[in-house]
Amino acid sequence: MAASGVRPAHHTRRGFRNPPGSARDHGTLGHLWVILRYLWLTRHVPRQPEVPDGFVLPREAVRDGLRRHRGIDSVTWLGHACFLIRLGGRTILTDPFLGDYAAPIEGFGPRRFTPPALRLRDLPPPDVVLISHNHYDHFDVATLSHPRFPRGGRMIVPLGLGPRLLELGYADVTEVDWHHALTMGGGSNAPLRVVATPAVHFSGRGLFDRNRTLWCGFVLDGGGKRLFFGGDSAFGPVFGEIGQRHGPFDLAILGIGAYEPRAIFRVSHATPEEAVEMGRLLGARQLVGMHYGAIVLSGEPAFEPPQRLRAAARTAGYADEDVWTLRLGETRAL
Numbered sequence: 001m002a003a004s005g006v007r008p009a010h011h012t013r014r015g016f017r018n019p020p021g022s023a024r025d026h027g028t029l030g031h032l033w034v035i036l037r038y039l040w041l042t043r044h045v046p047r048q049p050e051v052p053d054g055f056v057l058p059r060e061a062v063r064d065g066l067r068r069h070r071g072i073d074s075v076t077w078l079g080h081a082c083f084l085i086r087l088g089g090r091t092i093l094t095d096p097f098l099g100d101y102a103a104p105i106e107g108f109g110p111r112r113f114t115p116p117a118l119r120l121r122d123l124p125p126p127d128v129v130l131i132s133h134n135h136y137d138h139f140d141v142a143t144l145s146h147p148r149f150p151r152g153g154r155m156i157v158p159l160g161l162g163p164r165l166l167e168l169g170y171a172d173v174t175e176v177d178w179h180h181a182l183t184m185g186g187g188s189n190a191p192l193r194v195v196a197t198p199a200v201h202f203s204g205r206g207l208f209d210r211n212r213t214l215w216c217g218f219v220l221d222g223g224g225k226r227l228f229f230g231g232d233s234a235f236g237p238v239f240g241e242i243g244q245r246h247g248p249f250d251l252a253i254l255g256i257g258a259y260e261p262r263a264i265f266r267v268s269h270a271t272p273e274e275a276v277e278m279g280r281l282l283g284a285r286q287l288v289g290m291h292y293g294a295i296v297l298s299g300e301p302a303f304e305p306p307q308r309l310r311a312a313a314r315t316a317g318y319a320d321e322d323v324w325t326l327r328l329g330e331t332r333a334l
Contacts, residue, residue: 010178010198015211016159019238022200023267042299048113049302055114055293055327062117062329066124073223073334075251077326078117080294081138081231083253084124087334088223089189093126093153095231099142102295104205106142110295117329125150128184128194131157132231133215134203137295144168156182156194160213178216192222197242199233201268219246225334228252228282232291234267235274239281248283251334256309257292260299269298272308276316286322287313293328
């Protein structure tokens with residue numbers, strides 16, 4: 001609730017809603033129908049697709065890339081929406097899904113067809129962990145509850161996710177609403193500013209908890225660089241507002257997968273072409289595609305998204321070197 005006592009526009013009596021101008025949400029009853037329709041429309045989609053040669057870096061190459069970039073602002077793709085970001089002397093981990101299944105029960109639901117780039121024993125301890133929403137492929141309890149997952153970092157999560165993290169044994173947990181800004185300083189590191197931003201998505205881990213917790217993206221500002229991590233989002237005019245309010249950005253990390261059939265996913269995920277337009281509205285100088293190449297969630301060919309991203313970005317005036325379609329485990333300097 002806002003300080004004036006007036007409920008923010010995206011708050012409802014029982015949860016949250018998307019920003020104005022977003023595609024209309026399916027709703028709880030509609031969501032049940034969508035699940036059945038999704039299962040029918042994607043029944044022939046291979047769940048373990050063929051992986052292109054060179055897409056997955058060997059584990060030693062991943063570790064070597066991290067070593068070579070030690071002390072350098074950089075981005076490492078660990079898979080799906082999980083990135084290890086080094087910015088201004090700090091290590092930031094996004095949406096830590098490092099398990100094998102995106103499901104409530106191990107062994108059921110979507111299974112990875114590529115491994116995470118790092119297993120927990122090799123994961124550098126993060127200073128900050130950002131979680132964009134509570135879907136199983138972003139808020140992975142198997143990863144977060146594992147004894148080897150580092151517990152010392154600050155957890156920054158949207159409204160409603162804090163209690164579950166406290167149950168899992170995390171002490172430094174901060175819940176954020178849209179446009180909530182946090183600044184971390186101290187020591188020899190440059191200050192790091194984190195801002196939660198709106199996204200066009202939904203939340204829920206079961207059939208009857210839809211939109212009870214919030215979803216968001218994040219602005220990361222530190223070491224003289226400004227990054228945008230989009231979490232999961234469909235396209236919407238809110239990205240122009242984010243660009244005006246928080247941009248421009250040196251780099252925008254945006255979801256480009258899980259978009260077909262459009263009748264189902266247009267309310268929650270962007271196409272690669274829409275991701276380019278989101279990047280343009282954000283004022284992003286460079287783009288990184290994510291949210292593909294790990295698990296099958298939708299009907300498009302598994303490795304179509306990066307091809308469409310590059311083609312759309314070229315049409316929009318981005319130079320090829322400013323559009324990153326990383327290999328799994330690849331580290332690039334900012």
